[in-house]
Amino acid sequence: MQSSTIQLSVAVDLLKKTRDDIVSYRNTCFADALTIAKEICEAMSVDTVLKQKRLRTKKCHFSYECADKPVSDVLKRMETTFFNVVVDTVISSLNERFKTLGEVNEKFKVLLGFTDMSDKDIVDHCQILSNTLTHGGNSDIDGRELAMELQCLPDLPSKRMTMDFLTFLHEKKLTEVFPNLWVALRICATLPVTVSAAERSFSKLKLIKTYLRSTMAQEHLNELAIISVNIAVSRLSSYRMTM
Known part of the structure; x- marks a missing residue:
C-alpha cells in the first residue's frame, strides 16, 4: 500500500478484500485462534486454562430498569471484550479509509473502466470528473471532449494500468490527439494512496x-x-x- 507505483483502483480493491476477509474472520475464527493459542501454550509448557476472576458488580443508576448481567464464562468474556473489540476497530478503520479512497476512485474510474460502460455512462462520468477538476471556474479538462476521446480511442494494451496507459499514448504519439485524456491520466497517476511519503x-x-x-x-x-x-x-x- 505504501509503494509509490501502486494504482488507486488496485488499492481500493485490496482494501475491500482485506475488509471482507476481516469481517469473515470476526464471525468464524475465534475458535481457530483459541486452538492456535492452546497449541502455543502447550509447546511452551504453559497452563492453557484461564483463571476465573471474581465478577465485579457495577452500580446501577436510577434510570436503568435492571442491572447488566455479568458474563461468567471466561472465554466468552474474552471474545466480547477483547477479540471483537480489536477486530471491530480494524474494520472501522478500513471502512473509513475505503470510503475516502472509494469516493476518489469513483470519480476517476472512467479513465480505465470506460470499456465496460455505455456511452451515456461515459458522458456522465466524464462530466463528474470535469467538475472535480474545476477550481475557480477553470477546469483542467473538458468533460464532453474527454467522452468523445474515450469513445474514439484505439485498441488498448491488454494490461490497463495508469502508467501503461500513459506510456501507450506517449509511444504512439497520441498526446495531442487526446489532450484531455492525457491531462486526466497524468492527474490520476499523481493521486496518493497513503500519506507515508509526507x-x-x-x-x-x-x-x-x-x-x-x-x-x-x-x-x-x-x-x-x-x-x-x-x-x-x-x-x-x-x-x-x-x-
Missing part, C-alpha cells in the same frame, strides 16, 4: 531542524531536506563526482 518528510524535518538549529534559513533548510530525503541519489552523485 510523514517521512516530517520525520526528516525533525532530524534536520533541532533546537540547536533554530536560526536556520529557509533556503538552507530546503536544501538539507532534499539531500536527506533523496540520500541514495545524493550518494550516487557524490560517487560520480569523485571518479
Whole structure:
C-alpha cells in the first residue's frame, strides 16, 4: 500500500478484500485462534486454562430498569471484550479509509473502466470528473471532449494500468490527439494512496531542524531536506563526482 507505483483502483480493491476477509474472520475464527493459542501454550509448557476472576458488580443508576448481567464464562468474556473489540476497530478503520479512497476512485474510474460502460455512462462520468477538476471556474479538462476521446480511442494494451496507459499514448504519439485524456491520466497517476511519503518528510524535518538549529534559513533548510530525503541519489552523485 505504501509503494509509490501502486494504482488507486488496485488499492481500493485490496482494501475491500482485506475488509471482507476481516469481517469473515470476526464471525468464524475465534475458535481457530483459541486452538492456535492452546497449541502455543502447550509447546511452551504453559497452563492453557484461564483463571476465573471474581465478577465485579457495577452500580446501577436510577434510570436503568435492571442491572447488566455479568458474563461468567471466561472465554466468552474474552471474545466480547477483547477479540471483537480489536477486530471491530480494524474494520472501522478500513471502512473509513475505503470510503475516502472509494469516493476518489469513483470519480476517476472512467479513465480505465470506460470499456465496460455505455456511452451515456461515459458522458456522465466524464462530466463528474470535469467538475472535480474545476477550481475557480477553470477546469483542467473538458468533460464532453474527454467522452468523445474515450469513445474514439484505439485498441488498448491488454494490461490497463495508469502508467501503461500513459506510456501507450506517449509511444504512439497520441498526446495531442487526446489532450484531455492525457491531462486526466497524468492527474490520476499523481493521486496518493497513503500519506507515508509526507510523514517521512516530517520525520526528516525533525532530524534536520533541532533546537540547536533554530536560526536556520529557509533556503538552507530546503536544501538539507532534499539531500536527506533523496540520500541514495545524493550518494550516487557524490560517487560520480569523485571518479
